Amino acid sequence: MSEATGIAEKADLGGTTRRRNAGWLRWLGYAVGAAVLIYLPFVLAERAIFGWRLTNMQLLNVGLAQMNLTLIAIMGAVSLNYLTGCAGLVSIGHAAFFAVGAMAAAATGVQLGLPFAAALVAAVIAGALAGVLAGLPSLRVRGLYFVLSTMALHFIVVFLFSEYQYAAHNVIGITFPEADFFGFALNSSLRWYFFLLPIVVVVCILFRNTLKRREGRAMLAMRDNELAASSAGIDVRVLRLKAFALSSAIAALAGALQAYFLTTVSTELYSLNLAIQFIAMIIIGGMGSVAGGVVGALFWLLIPSVLSGFAAEFSGAGHPIAKIIVESRPQVVNLIFGVLVALILIFAPAGIVGGARTLRRWIAARFARERRS
Amino acid sequence: MLPQFIVTGLTIGSIYGLVALGFAVIYKATHVFNFAQGMLMVCGAYLAFTATSQLALPFPLALLFVLVAAATLGVVIQFLFIRPLSGQPLLPVIMITIAVSIILKALIEIIYGVSPRPLSTPLPSGVLIIGSVRLSLLHVTAAVTSWVCMIGFFAFFRFTKLGLLMRATADSHEAAILSGVSVHRINAVAWAIGTTLAVIGGVFLGQMQLASVELEHIGLLALPAVVIGGLQSIPGAIFGGLLVGLIEQLASGYISPKARDIFIYIPLLLLLLVRPWGVFGTKEQGRV
Numbered sequence: 001m002s003e004a005t006g007i008a009e010k011a012d013l014g015g016t017t018r019r020r021n022a023g024w025l026r027w028l029g030y031a032v033g034a035a036v037l038i039y040l041p042f043v044l045a046e047r048a049i050f051g052w053r054l055t056n057m058q059l060l061n062v063g064l065a066q067m068n069l070t071l072i073a074i075m076g077a078v079s080l081n082y083l084t085g086c087a088g089l090v091s092i093g094h095a096a097f098f099a100v101g102a103m104a105a106a107a108t109g110v111q112l113g114l115p116f117a118a119a120l121v122a123a124v125i126a127g128a129l130a131g132v133l134a135g136l137p138s139l140r141v142r143g144l145y146f147v148l149s150t151m152a153l154h155f156i157v158v159f160l161f162s163e164y165q166y167a168a169h170n171v172i173g174i175t176f177p178e179a180d181f182f183g184f185a186l187n188s189s190l191r192w193y194f195f196l197l198p199i200v201v202v203v204c205i206l207f208r209n210t211l212k213r214r215e216g217r218a219m220l221a222m223r224d225n226e227l228a229a230s231s232a233g234i235d236v237r238v239l240r241l242k243a244f245a246l247s248s249a250i251a252a253l254a255g256a257l258q259a260y261f262l263t264t265v266s267t268e269l270y271s272l273n274l275a276i277q278f279i280a281m282i283i284i285g286g287m288g289s290v291a292g293g294v295v296g297a298l299f300w301l302l303i304p305s306v307l308s309g310f311a312a313e314f315s316g317a318g319h320p321i322a323k324i325i326v327e328s329r330p331q332v333v334n335l336i337f338g339v340l341v342a343l344i345l346i347f348a349p350a351g352i353v354g355g356a357r358t359l360r361r362w363i364a365a366r367f368a369r370e371r372r373s
Numbered sequence: 374m375l376p377q378f379i380v381t382g383l384t385i386g387s388i389y390g391l392v393a394l395g396f397a398v399i400y401k402a403t404h405v406f407n408f409a410q411g412m413l414m415v416c417g418a419y420l421a422f423t424a425t426s427q428l429a430l431p432f433p434l435a436l437l438f439v440l441v442a443a444a445t446l447g448v449v450i451q452f453l454f455i456r457p458l459s460g461q462p463l464l465p466v467i468m469i470t471i472a473v474s475i476i477l478k479a480l481i482e483i484i485y486g487v488s489p490r491p492l493s494t495p496l497p498s499g500v501l502i503i504g505s506v507r508l509s510l511l512h513v514t515a516a517v518t519s520w521v522c523m524i525g526f527f528a529f530f531r532f533t534k535l536g537l538l539m540r541a542t543a544d545s546h547e548a549a550i551l552s553g554v555s556v557h558r559i560n561a562v563a564w565a566i567g568t569t570l571a572v573i574g575g576v577f578l579g580q581m582q583l584a585s586v587e588l589e590h591i592g593l594l595a596l597p598a599v600v601i602g603g604l605q606s607i608p609g610a611i612f613g614g615l616l617v618g619l620i621e622q623l624a625s626g627y628i629s630p631k632a633r634d635i636f637i638y639i640p641l642l643l644l645l646l647v648r649p650w651g652v653f654g655t656k657e658q659g660r661v
Contacts, residue, residue: 090464137646143463144406145649148600152638152645159635272593276471283468324483331482338475345465345472346457 041067041193062305064189068261070301071196075203075254077281077300078293082207083247084279085287086216088223089138089240093150095274096157097248100130101255102265103161106174109260116179116186120256127252128245130157135244139237154272162267173266176259192261199257203250208290210246219243220288280341286351295352304333377506378622384512386618387519388574390611393598394523395570397610400599401543402563405455405466409474411592413568416446417575418584419481422490432495439576440569447568448561455564456557478586489585496580515577522573523611526566530607539563571595594621597641603654612653 043049044064080094104126109119137149165174179186179195186192210216221229222236230236259265277300285296311325325332348355396410407413420442424435454469497510530536542549542559550556571592578588598617602609617637624636644651 084464090467137642141645141649144467144604145600145645147406147463147467148596149642149645151596152642155634155638156642159631162631276475279464279468279471283465287464328483328487331479331487334475335479335483338472338479341472342454342469342476345469346454349461349465 037197041190045190062302064193066301066305068189068192068196069258070297071193071200072254072258072261073278073281073297073301074200074294075257076251076278077285077297078204078207078290079247079250079254080278081282081285081287081290081293081296082210082250083243085282085289085292086211086223087219087240087243087247089135089243090143090147091134091150092147092272092275092279093134093154093157094251094278095270095272096134096154097127097130097251098255098258098274099157099161099267099270100248101127101252101257102174102259102270103164104252105176105256105259106164106169109256110174110176111168116181116260119260120253123252123256124249127255128249130252131244131246131248132241134248135241138240138244151272154275158267158270161270165267173264174259175264176262178263179260186260196257199253203253204290204294207250211290215239215242223288280337282351283341284344284351286353286355289353292351292353299352300337303336304329307333307336374626376504378626379619380506380508381512382619382622383615384508384516384618385622386615387516388577388614389595389598389618390614391519391522392571392574392592392595393602393610393614394526394607395567395574396595396599397602397604397607398526398563398570399567400604401607402539403451403455403459403560405470406463407567408467408470408593408596409450409477410567410571410595411589412474412477412586413443413446413571414575414578414592414595415481415584415586415588416477416568417443417572418492418579418588419485419490420572421492421494421576421579422485422584425492425494426490435494439572443569443572444565446572447564447566450568451561451564455560459557459560474589478589481586485584487586489583489587491583492576492580494576494580496577511577511580515581518573518577522570526570527607535559535562594637597637600651601641601644603651605655606651606653609651609653613651 041064044062044067047053076094076098080091083089083091083094101123104123105119108114108122109116114122134150134153138146141149169175181195184191184195186195211220218229218234219239221232222234222239226236262269281296281300282293283296284299285294286292307325308329311329344351350358392410392414395413396407399405399407399410417439420439421435424430424438425432428435428438430438450473454473455466458466458469497514499510501508501510501513530540538549538554539559539562541552542554542556546556549559575588575592578591582588594617595614598613599610600613601616602611602613620636620640621633624633628636
C-alpha cells in the first residue's frame with residue numbers, strides 16, 4: 001500500500017499548475033474545516049444551526065460531552081496508529097498508558113496539589129518513560145511475542161494502578177479537582193471543547209509532520225522490511241524506542257485529560273477492552289495514517305449514540321428489533337462493532353480512509369480518461 | 374495448606390492445560406493466535422446451560438449436543454472469519470479473532486442476558502478428604518476428563534491418517550498443498566478440535582463457578598500458559614496450563630487473589646525476554 005502511495009505522489013510532482021490550484025483549494029478547505037470545528041460546539045449546545053432548531057436525530061443524537069470524549073479518544077487512536085500502523089509495533093497495551101497518565105496526574109495534581117498544566121507535563125514525561133520501558137522487549141522479541149509482552153505489561157500496569165488507587169486514594173476511584181489552565185477554568189463542556197480542540201489539532205500535526213520527515217520515512221521502511229531498513233543504515237532499535245516514547249507520551253497526556261474530564265477514574269476503566277477498542281478504531285479508520293485514527297475514533301463514538309437515537313425513534317412503534325436495541329443497547333453496539341471490524345478486515349483492509357483514497361484515485365483516473373478521449 | 378494449594382492448582386491447571394491445548398492445536402495448524410479462545414470457553418458453559426436447563430436433555434444427549442455444537446461453532450468461525458484472511462499479516466489475523474470474541478460475547482449477552490446462569494449438570498459434586506487435603510469430586514472429574522482428552526488427542530495426532538495430515542500441514546502449508554492435502558479442510562478440523570477442547574474446559578469451569586462472560590478472563594490465562602510452554606509444542610501447552618494453575622492457587626492463597634495476574638504475567642514477560650520460544654518450543658529463524 002505504501003508503495004502505491006509513493007508512486008502516486010511521484011506522479012503528482014509533474015502537474016505544477018494543478019498543484020498550485022490544489023494548494024489554493026487546500027487552504028480554503030482548511031479554513032472551512034476550522035470554521036466548522038469552531039461553530040460545531042455551539043450547534044451541539046444550542047441544538048440549533050443559524051437559529052434553525054434541529055431535532056435530536058438531525059444532530060445524530062450527539063452531545064457536547066460526547067464530542068469531548070471523542071477528542072480524547074482521537075488522541076489515543078492517533079498515537080496508537082503511529083505505533084502500530086506506522087512503526088509496525090502491534091500493541092494491546094495502549095490502555096496501560098492512559099492509566100500511567102492518570103496515575104501521574106493523580107500523584108502531581110491531586111496529592112501534591114500542583115496546577116493542572118504541571119500535572120499534564122508530568123503525565124507526558126511519565127508516559128514517555130513508561131513507553132521506553134514498554135518498548136524494551138521490542139529490542140529482543142518480534143511479532144506475536146511482542147504483542148504478548150505488551151499484554152503482560154498491560155496487566156502489570158493495571159495491577160500497579162489498583163494498588164496505588166487503594167493505597168493513596170479510595171475504593172471508588174481517584175477524584176480529580178476542577179481543571180484550571182492558567183486561569184481558564186474548565187468548568188463547562190464548551191470550555192473543555194475549546195481546550196481540547198487545539199491540543200488534538202497540534203497532536204495530529206505533530207504526528208503528520210514526524211511522518212513526513214526523515215525519521216518517519218525511516219520508520220515506514222522499518223515497518224515494511226526491517227532487515228532492508230537496517231542494512232540501509234537505519235538504527236531500528238533507537239527508532240522503535242523513539243516511536244514508543246512519542247506514542248505513549250501522547251496516550252498518557254490523553255489519559256490525564258480524560259481523568260480530569262471524568263473527574264473520577266478507577267482501575268476498572270483501564271481494561272484490556274479499552275486497549276482493544278483503540279485497535280478497533282484504527283482498523284476501522286485505516287492503519288498508517290493520522291486521518292485513519294481520527295476517522296476511526298469518530299466512528300467509534302458516533303455509532304452508539306446514532307443507534308440509541310434510532311431505537312428511541314422506533315421504540316414507540318413497538319418494532320421488535322427496536323425492542324432488542326432498547327433492552328440490550330451496549331450488546332448491540334458491540335455486535336455492530338465486532339461485525340464492522342470483521343467486514344473491514346476481510347473486504348477493506350485499508351480501512352475507511354484507505355477505501356476513500358482508492359475511490360478518489362479511481363474517480364480521478366476515470367475523469368482523466370474521459371478528458372483524453 | 375501447601376498440599377491443598379498444590380492439588381487444587383494441579384486440577385484447575387489440567388483444565389487450563391486442556392484449553393491451552395485447544396489453542397496450541399489451532400496455532401500449530403493455522404498459525405492463528407486465537408484471542409477468542411477465552412470466549413469459546415464461555416460458549417461451552419452456556420451450551421451446557423442450554424442443553425441441561427433449557428432443553429432438559431438427558432446427560433449423554435446433552436454431552437453429545439455440547440460437543441457437536443462446539444465442533445460446528447469452530448468450523449463456522451473458521452469458514453466465515455479465518456479463511457478469508459489466510460496468509461495475511463499478524464495484526465489483521467489477531468484482530469479478527471478479537472472481533473470474533475466481541476461478536477460471541479455480544480450474542481451471548483443478547484441471547485442469555487447479562488446476569489450469570491447456574492449450571493445444573495449431573496457432574497459429581499461431593500468432596501473427598503484425604504489426610505488434610507479436601508478434594509472436590511468435580512475437580513477430580515475435570516482433571517481426569519482433561520487428561521483423557523489430552524491423551525485421546527495425542528493418540529489421534531500420532532496414529533490416525535487425519536492426524537498425520539494435520540502434522541504435515543503444520544509442518545509446511547505449501548508442501549501439504551502440493552501433496553494434495555486440502556489445507557482448508559484440515560484447518561477446519563483444527564478449529565473444530567480447538568473449539569471442542571475449549572468448550573469442555575468451559576463446561577467444567579461453568580459448573581465450578583457460574584456460566585457468565587466473566588469466565589473469559591480465566592480463559593485468557595490459556596494464553597500465558599501456551600506461551601510459557603512454547604507455542605509450537607503440544608506437551609508444552611499442557612505443562613504451561615499446569616504451571617499457571619499452580620501459580621494461580623499459590624499466589625491467591627498466600628498473597629491475594631488480585632496478585633494472581635502479576636505472578637503469571639511477570640514470569641511471562643521475563644520468559645519472553647530470555648527465551649521467547651518457550652520452555653518446550655523450538656526457536657524460529659528469521660529469514661529475509
